Amino acid sequence: MSHTDPLAHVRDLFDLDDEVVYLDGNSLGAPPRNVAERVQDVIANQWGRRLIRGWSEGWWTAPERVGDRVGRLVGAAPGQVVVADSTSVNLFKALMAAVRGTDRAEIVVDAGTFPTDGYVARSVAELSGLALRPVDPEHLDPTDATAVVLLNHVDYRTGRLLDMAEATERVHAVGAKVVWDLCHSVGVLPIELDRLGVDLAVGCTYKFLNGGPGSPAFLYVPKDAQADFHQPLTGWTGHREPFAMSTDYTPDDGVSRARVGTPDIISMLALDAALDVWDQVDLADVRAKGLALTAHFRGLVEGLPGIEVITPADERRGHQVSLRHPDAKALMDRLAERRVIGDHRPPDVLRFGFAPLYNTFEDAERAAAALEGLL
Amino acid sequence: MSHTDPLAHVRDLFDLDDEVVYLDGNSLGAPPRNVAERVQDVIANQWGRRLIRGWSEGWWTAPERVGDRVGRLVGAAPGQVVVADSTSVNLFKALMAAVRGTDRAEIVVDAGTFPTDGYVARSVAELSGLALRPVDPEHLDPTDATAVVLLNHVDYRTGRLLDMAEATERVHAVGAKVVWDLCHSVGVLPIELDRLGVDLAVGCTYKFLNGGPGSPAFLYVPKDAQADFHQPLTGWTGHREPFAMSTDYTPDDGVSRARVGTPDIISMLALDAALDVWDQVDLADVRAKGLALTAHFRGLVEGLPGIEVITPADERRGHQVSLRHPDAKALMDRLAERRVIGDHRPPDVLRFGFAPLYNTFEDAERAAAALEGLL
Structure with missing residues (x-):
């Protein structure tokens, strides 16, 4: 053949x-x-020779810069994706932000979801006093009691791909938000987060994006949702002026508010190199x-x-x-x-x-x- | 001279x-x-040749194994430290676990603390309905209303070192818990977490431990506190049987319950190499x-x-x-x-x-x- x-x-x-x-x-x-060589440069030259100065020579803004590169693969215009933390941590941020201040009663989650999604959704439900309702994503039935629906674009077990446009529209029709987990679809097919008006999305970079074992994950917060994106992991790097070292937390105006702690540069720049293939x-x-x-x-x-x-x-x-x-x-x-x-x-x-x-x-x-x- | x-x-x-x-x-x-060479081996041989098999050949348990190496530097017997996430994320886990189920009214925090500690403590206070009370750590005054006290061992600005024994005893005297931030003291002086009965501790590995820019942080949960350590970042790698892929979250019996998402192996093993110096x-x-x-x-x-x-x-x-x-x-x-x-x-x-x-x-x-x- x-x-x-x-x-x-x-x-x-x-x-x-x-x-x-x-x-x-x-x-x-x-x-x-190219990853091995790039990482050598990061260790020997950037860290080894520039030392602390590396932070002002590209490291500090790497989560947003590499985030934009991932954004290109998921249909997100620049300024809406950060690369940071793990998928599980980003799920927590996304779901906590999605239910904050809601008067609705439930979180809906794919019953056959990758376990971490279900575990984190349950934890967010408990913290926020909402119910968690697992459903068959092929028969999605959000109601006006639904605050947010967490869906896996591709099922890790069966490989089933959901219709993102159809499911997003169905969730929006009842006034709920949708969080997409793109772990098994990023790098698989064209995704159009901006065009479909997706509320929030997370994904990992070590599967089809080849970022390396446990490479940092990503979180998509669209422009028009950023001002209302509040999540409880209020680490200093999400601050509007992190180096002012002020005692009050004021989140960054943009997607950087989704950052938490100091970015992990060696892994981040290994991923950055791995993304070159996609160009x-x-x-x-x-x-x-x-x-x-x-x-x-x-x-x-x-x-x-x-x-x-x-x-x-x-x-x-x-x-x-x-x-x-x-x-x-x-x-x-x-x-x-x-x-x-x-x-x-x-x-x-x-x-x-x-x-x-x-x-x-x-x-x-x-x-x-x-x-x-x-x- | x-x-x-x-x-x-x-x-x-x-x-x-x-x-x-x-x-x-x-x-x-x-x-x-030795870091550059080790990381080359991780990329070219472990990732490049063993591929997915790397997870069962040392990667999966690296957070605990490298954690034990950090533990040796902070007076923690094996099985009580994981290397994972950032300091900010670990602070969130530690404080959420410390206040869970408390009937006390306040979290006490060093008023001059590194900003992220104060930001995260405020967030935890809001989530858990407690008050946040900033104090001068030189004049620590916990009361029977205090659930937990978060202290910086060494002040990032002035370099002042607190007396860990004295402060821990003062907090325990009122029945409160103490969380120590060791970012600026790990690798500086002998620390005795086990001996002093410290409740929880966090720290970073990129300062005096030389783990590299943004290398993963650590979290100490002493043996006798592990069964009661519950934190809301219930990612799959903290599960007792992560590969059972069950729908219910059952935390690991030991310190692994402090893990969240997939560990970042390149950075983790760069840190592992960096720790060789300490031997x-x-x-x-x-x-x-x-x-x-x-x-x-x-x-x-x-x-x-x-x-x-x-x-x-x-x-x-x-x-x-x-x-x-x-x-x-x-x-x-x-x-x-x-x-x-x-x-x-x-x-x-x-x-x-x-x-x-x-x-x-x-x-x-x-x-x-x-x-x-x-x-």
């Missing part, structure tokens, strides 16, 4: 072991080659190749004995193919021995993530053949 | 520019030489040299025209010397032109930090001579 691949050259920008079929970029992206690609090409890769793999594994494909067959999916099999964990361990790396989610799901920037159609074929050999 | 220096050889472990007199290690420590030194030697360096500098600048030394002259001080001068900012800028790097805190404070691991008595002399030349 032959495939045209407008992104074939991009694989060379990554440091990959050709012996390994790496299909876990939906959990941890592979390293772009060379069109998200529409990424999406087209991702759909083709996952369709190809699906075609090869569908019908294998004991395998059930749980990822939607139509385009309402991200860039992973999830298979159900009773021996999922053992199968994935044995695949790893054959140098095919995916992952397992309990109890019985095998996940194969396809990163269009570096995965090939041959990767899909090698993985499918290895799986077939085990069954 | 001659000084014996048992730590003279340690300077060689740092990557320093001998042309520069760097006296801002109290704000950003200088890079230990070779005795904190008592560090403290002795720090007192000698700051005394030497003090002796050289005291009496210079327009200069007032605001750091205590006795041993109740950290490893900085703070000077008041009406033209503080301009003076510090001109010192930088002469390759003497300290910093300025508004409105009128010049800070000179002495890091005993790499600063020399000659550094003190060169800085004092440069300052004298400008006055």
Whole structure:
């Protein structure tokens, strides 16, 4: 089977072991080659030679500058995204800000959400005295009692993609706010946060954005919501004048109010380097190749004995193919021995993530053949 | 003036520019030489070759493992410190946990505290319905209405060191809890959190621990307080079984419950490398040299025209010397032109930090001579 691949050259920008079929970029992206060199420069020259002066030579504003680069990938005009903290911490900020001062009674959350989203939503509900109502996101039913709805754009387990436009409109129709978790969709397909009027969004940068293990997450606060964005992690770097060292907290006028503590520069600038790859690609090409890769793999594994494909067959999916099999964990361990790396989610799901920037159609074929050999 | 220096050889472990007199290690420590190489290994080999498998080969437990290394420097037995998030986020966790379920009415905070501490304490007071009472920490007066007292071990502005034993005892005498911020004292002098029965402590790792710009902070939760430590940032990595992906949050039994999101591995392991230096030194030697360096500098600048030394002259001080001068900012800028790097805190404070691991008595002399030349 032959495939045209407008992104074939991009694989060379990554440091990959050709012996390994790496299909876990939906959990941890592979390293772009330029990251190692950039980080050396950050340590040896910026930190080593400029020392404290680094803060006024680009470090201090890195959360907003790198945030704008992420913003370009999610349809956010500049000045609306900061890179900071973890996804969980950003979820807390977003939900606390969303329910602040509400007279509504409930937070609605995807019942099958990635666990941290549900845990944080419950915590915010308890702190703010609201109820938490888990729902099937395919049958979203917000009411005029709903303050905010937290949704995963792509389900981490099944790979199901929600229709962001439709769901956002449904939430807005009852006067509620929507917070989108983009962890499994950023870098997967074009996203249009500004155009759809999304209220708040968070996401991680270590999956399809390849920022490195545990690289800092991002938070989107649109311009017209910034003045009302108040969250309780009132760290000094979110202050309007952080170096005035005043005793009262006055949040920054813009998105910087979503910052908390001192930004983690080595990881932040590793991510900054990793984002360079995205300057060379069109998200529409990424999406087209991702759909083709996952369709190809699906075609090869569908019908294998004991395998059930749980990822939607139509385009309402991200860039992973999830298979159900009773021996999922053992199968994935044995695949790893054959140098095919995916992952397992309990109890019985095998996940194969396809990163269009570096995965090939041959990767899909090698993985499918290895799986077939085990069954 | 001659000084014996048992730590003279340690300077060689740092990557320093001998042309520069760097006296801002109290704000950003200088890079230990081994950090660059270690981080290359993390990127090229751990991330680059082991990919997702890195999580089960040391990354996942790094917050506790590196936490134990920090613990050794603050008198905490293993299993009581995690490295995670920023100081501000950890302060939020600590204070929220400290006031949870209290029937007391107030949080007491150092009136001259580093701003983020005061901002976060106010936020926690508002969330929990308590009052916030700023006090002079030299005249600490907790009452039976006090739930928790947040104290800075070393004042960032003046360099004043509080007596941790005395203050902890005073707070405990009224049945309140004490949270210590160790940002400016960790790596400065021996600290005995366990022995003194401190309730909770936080600190940063990028000052005297040399972890790199914005390196992750730490949080100390003593063994006997862990079961009651509940904080609202209920991210998945604090769960007892994070990979069970269950819908209910059950905190880990131990200190891992203080974790939130996915740990930032590149920065975490840069810090891990930086901590190697501490395996070779005795904190008592560090403290002795720090007192000698700051005394030497003090002796050289005291009496210079327009200069007032605001750091205590006795041993109740950290490893900085703070000077008041009406033209503080301009003076510090001109010192930088002469390759003497300290910093300025508004409105009128010049800070000179002495890091005993790499600063020399000659550094003190060169800085004092440069300052004298400008006055």
